[in-house]
Amino acid sequence: MTSRPIVEARGVHKHFGTLHVLKGVDLVVAERELVFVIGPSGSGKSTLLRCLNRLEEPSAGSIVVDGIDLLDRRTDINKARRRIGMVFQGFNLYPHMTALGNVTLALRKVLGLPRAEAEARGRVALERVHLSDRADHYPSQLSGGQQQRVAIARAIALEPRVMLFDEPTSALDPELVGGVLAVMRELREDGMTMVVVSHEMGFARAAADRVLFMDDGLVVEEGTPEQIFGAPRHERTRAFISQIERH
Amino acid sequence: MSWEDFALAFLNLEIMREASPILVQGLVQTILLSLLVVPLGLVGGTVLALLSTVRHPLVRWPLMAWVDTFRALPPLVLLVFIYAGMPFAGLELPAWGAVAIGFFLNTGAYYGEILRAGIESVPRGQMEAARSTGLTRGQAMAYVVMPQAVRNVLPDLISNTLEVVKLTSIASVVALPELLFQARQAQSVTYNASPLVAAAVVYFVLLWPVVRLLSRLENRQLAGRG
């Protein structure tokens, strides 16, 4: 039996005023799959990701996550979002709360767990990102890499069915990137379904099942990492890849 | 004028002692009044600030007109209008009621502007991160955005609160027996300025620590920009 896909987005369009940013994107992600999305700046990668948990309202198309139709008016979006973890480029940690406070807020207010239980689960999540010893630190007392790992813990504490990463390492100093990628690798090995927007080619080659190349609001090409990086079929893909490989 | 004459007219301890019971009554009223109008203004301001996050033009423009109107009207004008004008509309308000309404309208607008600036100072990503974990808009506001907003504009909030407490002195105009009103009564009975001086000293002693605190906070805020 083939399992139902976790993410099933079809024909997604997005307009910002007169700007047509997504022009009919399809994205289907199977359980335990890691899909990697690359593409030039402004091609719509972030917008696509943000549509997948309705931080952006798509203009047209359908999005079903874990069997829930996100665009159905009757869907409780806050309930649905528990199943979709998101990690942002700029971490977006709450600066007025400790690491543990960041992780437990939604556990308490969304899942309604009592404080003790929320903290127990929060500590488990922090352990998974190797930051048990930083639970009582405020974001300003943590390095960028540690902050991003706390942000990952905040998302996985809710036990989501899929995790969305929007350039999780691009705001980090090079020496801090490795720690975050290592945590993402472990997540993947634990069977997490993931959609990752990033330009970390090494990580893509090692961990991605599939790579999508987006340009100008469309998925231009997709395939295994070997195909996309080794033998891109489209001229635009080739140009983009040779450009980032030069860096 | 000799020093003795001056002291007799302005620093007459005998008269101050005689006036002290009613000055204390006045002080109590001033404190009670502040405890009424500050929370009232904060509630009004919070409502206005939350409304200002609604981008819809049907909310935006009336809101802006409301805030600017009540920032443009001097609070005393508002108070006199409510106290002396409303009875003609069949609405006879006690002084406390008139003061409460006037302060709600005026200080609410000011607190509203400050809190709005605070909310705008919180990066959008904070709201998004909170929503992405399933928090509702209201929860995200309450637990994530507002705490940061308040912290970012704390000096302005304290400064406005100081102004509001000082402003309670205009209630004397509508015969609410707060500190200034009582001092004026005592002064007109004794034909001596000492009760007024005493009231001024009370205000100063009460509010000076706040002024010190503010001037530190403000210096730090500006210096951070150099």
Add this chain to the structure above:
Amino acid sequence: MTAWERFADSFLNARVAAEYLPKIVDGFRLTVVLALLIVVSGLAAGLLLALVRSLGVRPLNWLIIFVVDLFRALPPLVVIVLLFFGLPAAGMQLSGFASTWLALSLVLMAFAEEIFWAGITSVPKGQWEAARSTGLTFVQTLRFVVLPQAIRLTIPPLTNRTIAITKGTALASVVAVQEILGAAHAGVSFSFNPTPLTLGALAYLVLFIPVVVFGRWVETRFAWRR
């Protein structure tokens, strides 16, 4: 008569309006003159104090800080009342107009000094040293290097504070000055009709809404907060 007609008859009565409009217009002129005088003298005095403070003479600075704190802590109405009702005890009689002008100028001076001073100290020491090392005098450094940088930073808070304090001109009605509110209030007592108050409120809106909108513009134009 419908309710609206009754309401209009009392609050927007054409006959009463025609009768008292000239008085309100006179009051309007008086308010504008008073406000302008306060702005000029208050800001000038504030700047002067800040400059004196930058000389760094210890006892002088303590005095300045005390005076500034004093007028930040005292309610403006208390200062006005003290000057108007208190000074006669010292054989000095200031008119209501002069009392209000002096009181609000002192208050504006205090706030302006604080803001100017914060602006001056926000200019890094290196700027002073660089300018002095090229042979500029103390005054030249202040005039050409420090003040231009400091003033940019101080304009938004200064504008807002100035607007708030000039709105205090309405307090002059308490000491019998026939500015807008005084004229309006007197009109109500003579005509037994609140229309003069409505006119007065409108006059303040005409005067201050442009000022408030200007303040808003300045705040975005010189956005410095964060």
